[in-house]
Amino acid sequence: MTGKTIDSYGKPIEPRASSERIFDNSFKIAAKAFAIAICLLIIWIIFQVFSQAIPAIKEFGLGFISNTPWDPIRDVFGLWPSIFGTLVSSALALLIAVPIGIGVAIFLSEDYIPSGIQRVFVFLVELLAAIPSVVYGLWGLFVLVPFLKPVGVTRPSMLPAALILSIMILPMISAISRDALSNVSKDMRQAAIGLGATRWETILQVVIPAASSGIIGGIMLALGRALGETMAIVMLIGNSNQVSTSLLQPATTISALIANQFAEAQGLQVSALMYAAFVLAVITLIVNILAQIVVKQLQKI
């Protein structure tokens, strides 16, 4: 033996050139560095918004969340009407979009229609999700608000804003619910039908319970979207800083407040808006993280 490994062509096998190894390693390190950068990006976003909000946090503390006035002239700022509007508009949107979205998901995961036509519907739902929110806002302003005149809507207010929001989150709910429903194994459906259940007994007592964590995850992701939705809301909600129980009154949300006031804001008002953005970021982060955890649970089943 010469001590060198010989391949079948009789040539010695050389170790890889060191330059090649360095390139290989640096490629892997670069890939890893970019991946870490994504994690740091989220921390950077939170940090930037928080650091801009510090003057307002020092000035108003936690009372900012429960205070009502928003007065740039006297530099007194409170977020309660915006938080109230955010919660009401999101809750109304979910109330409308959840039953319809799950209905659409059932329709698209059962064999009501041939699969070719089903794919067309799935594409239409995807398209609905891809239309930018400013286009929804434009349509809402010029078509939906005049259309709602018979029910008493005379100007941009809570009702058209909540309706447009429900149209916008509908595709999200139906797409994720449909995935969850069609992932339920065929055996379970067949077993239920074999036991004599009708189609709807199968759907309501077997398929939906089995898919429930996926559906709930989808609803929570949609809630996150609804809470942070900006352009359509700022165009349709009327941007009035008041707490009103009437759906026909103008209101505001946190994101609409930021989008509406940021351009003209100065001094402490900018900081107050950053504080509002920070509150919104925390709320949506919590909702999104909970949604992730619920969806993860689904994947384990």
Next chain:
Amino acid sequence: MTYQFPTDFDPSELKINSKSPRTLFGFIMNGITFLFIGIAVVPLFAIVSYLLFKGIGSLSPSVFTELPPPPLVPGGGFGNAIVGTFIMVGIALCISVPIGVMTAIYLSEFSKGQLPEIVRFATNVLNGVPSVIVGVFAFAAFVLTTGTYSAWAGGFALSVVIMPIIISTSYEALKLVPKEVRDASIGIGANDYQTVLQVVLPAAIPPILTGITLATARAAGETAPLLFTALFSQFWPNFDTKLMEPTASLAVLVYNFAIVPFANQNNLSWAAAFVIVMLVLIANIIARVVTAKRQY
């Protein structure tokens, strides 16, 4: 041995009894489902038909070449907004495509230990960050630092918005390449980077391009991040100032011209919305066609 037929068996019980409450319940639920799908499709058709009706009505060759008109002046267009959107979407793609694809490569090819799980989680969280937060973040990180609204700040904000889309679509694309292809590449003596760059990535290019197309459409329609970063401008983008000045975009034009009480501006808003939605539609159709054909 003869088979004893059960004496208490009534074959008519096997037929669907259309009057039984269980059957009726099914009918009612079917009806509700069809009603819901109707309710869900109506807004889509209402929006698309209105866009076609108002958008095409307001389109003319001049809207693509002229500058936005001042109030009460007829004519005009949004040529500068189209150029601005192209510039900022281009900047966004230049930032997020390399970072996003490299992250996807890390997740699908070199994932080891806890970090990939965290990165996937971070990507999903980033996808859920409202675009208005991205806007104020880019304002604080970019506009306050450089002291001016600019196309660069707008492009940066858009890149944050589309980053999760690029990562997740590229990751799915790389996952579609079978493991055997990687094994074969390593078997003939390729390095890891050679395997990734010369074998796996080329095979995954069509679905990655699909993801980039969808991300482009998304970026072209994003408005909130641009409100705080690029603002708007009545003029053509100025390359002499290296784009360090407010820049117009189609999405912000739709917003600005929708909320003013001037009919000519409103019409331009519809026309710009039509252009954006056509872009989205084409991107989605391309995505459908490309993903229908699979290499492996």
